[in-house]
Amino acid sequence: MRFLRARRIHLSRALSALLVLGLLALLLAGCETDTPQNTFDARGEVAARQRDLFYMAMWPAIAILILVCVVLVVALLRFRRRSPDELPKQVHGNTTLELTWTIAPALLLLVLAVPTVTAIHDLGRPPRADAFHVNVTGIQWAWQFEYADLLDDRGQPLTSLGELHVPTGREISLTIRASDVIHSFWVPKLAGKLDAIPGRDNVMWLKADEDGSFSGQCAEFCGRGHAGMKLTLIAQNQEDFQAWANEQRGGGG
Numbered sequence: 357m358r359f360l361r362a363r364r365i366h367l368s369r370a371l372s373a374l375l376v377l378g379l380l381a382l383l384l385a386g387c388e389t390d391t392p393q394n395t396f397d398a399r400g401e402v403a404a405r406q407r408d409l410f411y412m413a414m415w416p417a418i419a420i421l422i423l424v425c426v427v428l429v430v431a432l433l434r435f436r437r438r439s440p441d442e443l444p445k446q447v448h449g450n451t452t453l454e455l456t457w458t459i460a461p462a463l464l465l466l467v468l469a470v471p472t473v474t475a476i477h478d479l480g481r482p483p484r485a486d487a488f489h490v491n492v493t494g495i496q497w498a499w500q501f502e503y504a505d506l507l508d509d510r511g512q513p514l515t516s517l518g519e520l521h522v523p524t525g526r527e528i529s530l531t532i533r534a535s536d537v538i539h540s541f542w543v544p545k546l547a548g549k550l551d552a553i554p555g556r557d558n559v560m561w562l563k564a565d566e567d568g569s570f571s572g573q574c575a576e577f578c579g580r581g582h583a584g585m586k587l588t589l590i591a592q593n594q595e596d597f598q599a600w601a602n603e604q605r606g607g608g609g
């Protein structure tokens with residue numbers, strides 16, 4: 357009997373250790389930075405500004421977390437009950453401390469609010485008139501792009517499915533719609549997400565600072581095929597972009 361019980365304890369310990377290791381591995385997997393949809397690896401003005409805002413709020417938050425933990429541990433040790441017959445010194449209220457922990461966070465919030473509100477204002481502005489304009493439609497389960505500025509021989513705008521081609525360095529204006537249910541347009545390295553809602557036009561702008569392929573994904577659960585509702589934004593220099601447009605028109609130029 358005793359032998360069996362010892363074995364069971366061994367087994368449950370091994371399983372717990374395995375579980376902890378598994379969870380740790382999962383946690384560490386999140387630290388991988390060389391991934392196609394890493395928001396911290398910003399490659400455009402909008403994404404860079406959003407990332408900087410995040411860091412600006414994160415570092416003070418980490419400093420405060422450490423400070424609070426240290427003060428907590430010090431208070432627990434210093435003011436603990438030292439003998440069973442004696443109550444620790446009873447204190448009530450401390451005006452200086454209470455004022456400090458009210459005013460300091462208020463000041464910090466005020467300081468954080470200035471760049472945050474400025475960024476919301478700057479990034480939330482309507483696209484410039486000379487931006488390259490694309491109509492984006494979310495469909496179960498694909499992204500369709502209509503290039504309002506690129507017409508074919510019959511005067512119809514060029515379209516593409518799944519691949520969004522844009523000129524590098526130019527502001528891109530996106531009018532985002534949906535034809536069935538709510539989707540969300542998201543190219544993490546270039547900008548934050550924006551919902552695609554049936555019956556409504558949502559407008560955003562973004563800019564790719566360098567040539568390349570940027571992976572994107574529908575970010576709003578939209579049914580069975582949601583996980584596969586990907587897109588690739590291809591930013592090209594003017595020459596390559598023009599060549600692609602000509603090819604879409606059916607060659608020649």
Ligand SMILES: [Cu+2]
Nearest residue numbers: 574576578582
């Ligand atoms: Cu979706």
